[in-house]
Amino acid sequence: MAFSLWKGLFQTTKGRLLQQRSLSLYSHAHGFEEEEIKKKLQLYAGGSIDLSKADNGIGVLTLNNPRVMNAFTGTMMIELQERVLELENWKDGKGLIIHGAENSFCSGSDLNAVRALSSAQDGMNMCMFMQNTLTRLMRLPLITVALIQGKALGGGSELTTACDFRLMTPGSEIRFVHKQMGLVPGWGGASRLVQIVGSGPALKLLSGALRVNPEIALHLGLAEEILCTSGSLEAAHTWLNQYTNGPAEVIQAAKKVIAAGRELPLEAALRTEKEIFGTVWGGPANLKALTQRTKHK
């Protein structure tokens, strides 16, 4: 009796810990005033973040504010959070492509909002708000791809690092322009960039505000492939389809074990891998493969 009570308690706590890892980084305890910053962000309206979810499990998220090169207004920051929460609950989802409207990726945060929210407290709250959202985006159980056409500047470049992969078109550019603005990244872009390209190249990209064209991005391991400009969204779908063929629960499990390996110390990652393995072992896809005596020739 006592043993089963302890076991139940242990499993609930473990479940909660696993769940918490997928939730936000900052809360009230860190001095983060989410409602306060959301009220302020609402004042800087314009553009939208559009999400379409197809039956094949691939979503497309469009940064839609082409008049200002898809800069992030306050309301777009809030909408991004809403779309990410929606994607967290997409049971049949397998992959996500993020792109900008009208052949441009994103020119960072809307400079009008930046100017108006220049106090230290607003800056910290906006930083924590965007880190929370982009961390949740990074942890989505979906394979995520940033399709970069045109420029990804400032916060736009940071957003690309929250995706699993980056695909670029000829003439496109990723550029951490923060230094030119007297800043460093604050949406988590520096920390993620180090994980992607290593600390030396990351320091050069930031301190030189270097332009990263598709060839350099390929060389650094920042981009996976250069796609043709025409029909690049279809090409991004084709590229992603190589990795999303199969049942959603298996693709999602694959993303989850890799995300754990990317973020957690080895022992914690191994334990998480065991938990996720348990969700697919004996599951429908596993039983089907066993019944069919699947061979891998």
Ligand SMILES: CCC(=O)SCCNC(=O)CCNC(=O)[C@H](O)C(C)(C)COP(=O)(O)OP(=O)(O)OC[C@H]1O[C@@H](n2cnc3c(N)ncnc32)[C@H](O)[C@@H]1OP(=O)(O)O
């Ligand atoms: C998290 C930290 C950050 O993200 S800080 C923001 C970093 N981003 C920037 O500083 C981008 C500044 N903008 C630029 O460098 C250029 O506008 C870029 C994006 C290269 C485009 O140049 P170009 O193709 O010549 O077009 P343009 O300058 O005429 O721009 C078209 C209109 O868009 C506007 N725009 C552009 N970016 C932003 C932005 N981030 N916030 C607000 N507005 C932006 C331009 O001002 C221009 O508007 P308008 O036609 O002058 O009314």
